[in-house]
Amino acid sequence: MAIIKVEDMHCEKCVARITKLFTEEGLDFSVDLANKAVTINGCEHCVKTALEALDDLGFEGVVE
């Protein structure tokens, strides 16, 4: 399990965008708007995929 901080996540729209793309990428995850963080369940490879997806969404993700 890895937690990725996404500082630029502001609104429900941001959450919806992340949810959509992550689902498409087949990730197992949960988004937490209050803490501006995404939790990824799974392998090393999944975190890499998630970071790339965040990049495509216009976010900068930092692994904690």
Place this chain on the structure above:
Amino acid sequence: MGGRKVISQKYIIKGMTCAACSSAVERVTRKMDGVEESNVNLTTGILTITYDENKITVDDIVRKVDRAGFQAELFVEKKEEDSEDVLKKTRRQVICNLILALPLLYICIGHMLPITLPLPRFMDMHHHPLVFAVAQLILTIVILINGRKFYLVGFKSFFKGHPNMDSLVAIGTGSAFLYSLVMTISIPIKPECVHQLYYESAAVVVTLVMLGKYMEGQSKNKTSEAIRKLMELAPDTAIVLREGEQIEIPVEQVQVGELILIKPGSRIPLDGKVVEGNTSVDESMLTGESIPVEKNIDDEVIGGSVNYHGVVIAEVLHVGADTTLAKIVKMMEDAQGKKAPISKLADTVAGYFVPTVMLIAVVAAIVWAVLGHDIAFVLTIFVSVLVIACPCALGLATPTAIMVGTGLGASHGILIKSGEALEISHRVDAVVLDKTGTITEGKPAVTKIISHKLSEDRLLQIAASCEQVSEHPLGQAIVEGAKKKRIALEKVNHFQSITGQGIQAKISGEMYYIGNRKLCEEFGLDFFEYEKEAVEMADKGQTPMFVGCKGEVIGVVCVADTIKETSIEAIRNMKALGIEVHMLTGDNRLTANYIGGKVGVDHVVAEVLPNDKAAVIENLQKQGKCVMMIGDGINDAPALVQADVGMAIGSGSDIALDSGDVVLMKSDLRDAYKAIKLSKATIRNIKQNLFWAFFYNACGLPLAAGVLYAVNGMLLSPVIGGFAMSLSSVCVVGNALRLRRTKLD
């Protein structure tokens, strides 16, 4: 592969709600290889991007933005900018054609005139017929190439089965040109063919019709200008309270739920809800209501309106595309797109004329063929009919009448910005009037003075003396009222305004209070004696202001937006024309019904939200009505664009003026009635013009069909064609000028 090819494009981005969204779009696009610059305007939802076309494509950008969770669509620049270019191009072509048409006319008509104009010997028709013909051919080809649009559009609609004016021009001039071309080729064998040239006919028709279209195209609606001004209404920056600090940041970066500080005298940057302080706000630009609105905690304020006195803190409710202002902009753009093109009278006439002419041509050709004439003769007959069919005054019929009509309107203070508006106004069967500023003055004035002890003038003197330094529109109305009655004002001191309640001031050593009920309660003024009258006046849409002194109310001054004297007459006149008159207002139903009843409108639509006016118009249009909207405020702008004819009151906001098709410079509703009458007169004139345009040419039709051939061997000749053309042009221009003498009163 060769170098860079940098282009700049705009995309409409859908799905953005906050500043994080717009910066996300910027970020993903900026990362693409080849993108040099990328900026998103959250308010308009438009991405402006500069990139190297050799490296990425439109598809790449759309896909990239799509992946980020938004929808991107290439934004096609507004039609209006296109039409500007088209207009410039047409202008060049028209001038070019006029210059070419002159020598052409000189060459071919010079020898037909009573005094023969000299031609150089090398192109004399008797000695060198071929040079004579080819010179005309060359000039004509250039003219026809300039007017190629008629052929492209005209033949297309002809084959689709909806012939219009362009089809008529294309068929008439096309056959004239082809016929002349065949004659020119035959000259070396049969020199007398030189007498059968119709080049100038084709060229003059094309040139005049182009000139007419150009004159019509010149007047156009400036909706895009109105939209630009609307967007400038909202300030670029807002003062945000973050962790107790005031920071001024661009409005694009403000987020919903943040607190913004609004200073007195400034424009409110975004829609919000007051959480601290109270003030009065001028929302007239947006709602059309002239009297400032009091704002207390939990009241909503609209971005773009002006804050008067108090300092307030508001919680932001909407940003970007969700603000009231942005919605109005959006509605204007939508309304503009929804406008159905009107069918022009000339096109309708051509729609009947073209099939008729074709039929005559075919029947004549068949008859002569049956009578045993050779194919050359039959073809000559067929083509002659088509040649004479297209009158050159056709292109002048509509624009000349519209130009004269527009000029006549201008001399009455009615500024008509688009010829189309003049062409449709006569069909109007529903007029929608905005209340404030259109039917009424749009400015409060003293309407009634009530006092049980003092004389009316004395009470007004006291009130006006106290209010003379006030900046509040209601106070100014009282001062204005005293001035009108030539009442001298007393010296005032200790003036103080109490936000949301009224004022207090001292004259002749006595403290007076003027304001609403709340003020009376606050300062312990007994208003029992006047309460009933005050409520009565309030029901009639007036604002009662209590004047108090020494613990009791001594009188009431009522202020209200008054009806323009001319409005009642104008509405009566419109109804006499069989038009149904609607009144539209954001005001409460009580006031609306009172005013509506007084001016005698058929329907009152009250409590309309600022951005619902266009919907009211659309509803009427769906019932099959041709709607004219008359208004003055920014909130009327979308409705003005939506309506078939939008009329703006001259004293109104710039944005309304830009959105309307017609501007009533004198702000007098009677001019709207005059405009309808002017339109009726203009349409009548256009119909007469069309008659004269077709008349002489129609006379030539039997001749072309060969009716007289059986009698004396006479067929259509260029002389007859030219004669018919000049006569029709003179009649049309003369008839259009007659329109100037129309009485509009």
